[in-house]
Amino acid sequence: MQIHPAILNIMNQMRLMESDGSSEIKQVEQSSINKTDSSAKETEIAARKGGRTRPPLSFLSILNDANIEIDMSCPHKLCDLLYAGVYLKPNTLKYFVDKKSNKNCFAVFPREFYICWGENPKYWKWTQEKEPSGEDIEVAELLDVCWLEVRGKIDTIDLSPGALYEIVFVLKVYENPNDDIEKKHISNYTLTLTIIPPRVKRLSRQAILKENPVGNWFEIVVGEFIMSPENVGIMEFSIEEYTPTWKNGLTIKCAIIRPKK
Known part of the structure; x- marks a missing residue:
């Protein structure tokens, strides 16, 4: 199998960095996923030295598919960039590598979701939130709905094979002192959280x-799955609550697809 010149260049630089008298190099599992065949495997190389982890080489195809060009001249800086994350779509879809597990991860932001009545300012409000890395994203704040339906999706083709993944929503709840008696805070309701894999049962x-702190971001687990050939394809995830009473008090920041800790 012929290796892409860009990959060879990165591998050679990694070897040079390890030639300073410390010869411990760990080659971690190699597998490949052929994007036209869900049963093929993904290629992955990792090496450890001084607590650093080299990211999976599949990042090249992920960035190429999104027409993203990054500086690959320094492996250390490249790793730091991938751990921090790269936006594949401006402020709506972010790719990053989990440093501890060396696995591919994604963050999906609300503008990528289907939100019922999401564009109606009577029901939802869109505001700016600054990420720790400095980027501005839009978050969705629930003003009033009785039909709560928020759906997202992710193509799992670029997730790391064999890994146990989880999907979490990052949320915030708030109290509105001006609510009348007919409106109920969202934390009083039982929400249905769902993931729909490509080929297996939802x-x-x-x-x-109600047990989560008011006014602070927190994570809520939607579900988990093993990245097997059966789970290659479009996976959907959702928050739903359909009772007729009007409800508010929820802000949605993003959904994260990452290895289960």
Whole structure:
């Protein structure tokens, strides 16, 4: 199998960095996923030295597919960039590598979601939130709905094979002192959280938000899955609550697809 010159260049630089008298190099599993064949495997190389992890080489195809060019002249800086994350779509879809597990991860932001009545300012409000890395993203703030339906999706083709993944929503709840008696805070309801894999049965769970702190971001697990050939394809995830009472008090920041810790 012929290796792409860009990959050879990175591999050679990694070897040079390891030639300073410390010869410990760990070659971690190699597998490949052929994007036209869900049963093929993905190629992955990792090496450890001084607590650093080299990211999976599949990052090249992920960035190429999104027409993203980055500086690959310094492996250390390249690793730091991938750990921090790269936006594949401006402020809506972010790719990053989990440093501890050396696995591919994604963050999906609300503008990529389907939100029922999401463009109606009577029901939802869109505001700017600054990420720790400095980028501005838009978050969706629930003003008033009785039909709560938020759906996202991710193509799992670029997730790391064999890894146990989880999908979490990053949320914030708030109290509105001006609510009348007919409006109920979202944390009083049982929400249905669902993931729908490409070829296997959907997975749903129930959750109540009242135990989470008001005014602070927190994570709520939607579900988990093993990145097997059966799970290659478009995976959907959602938050739903369909009772007729009007409800508010929820802000949605993003959904994260990452290895289970």
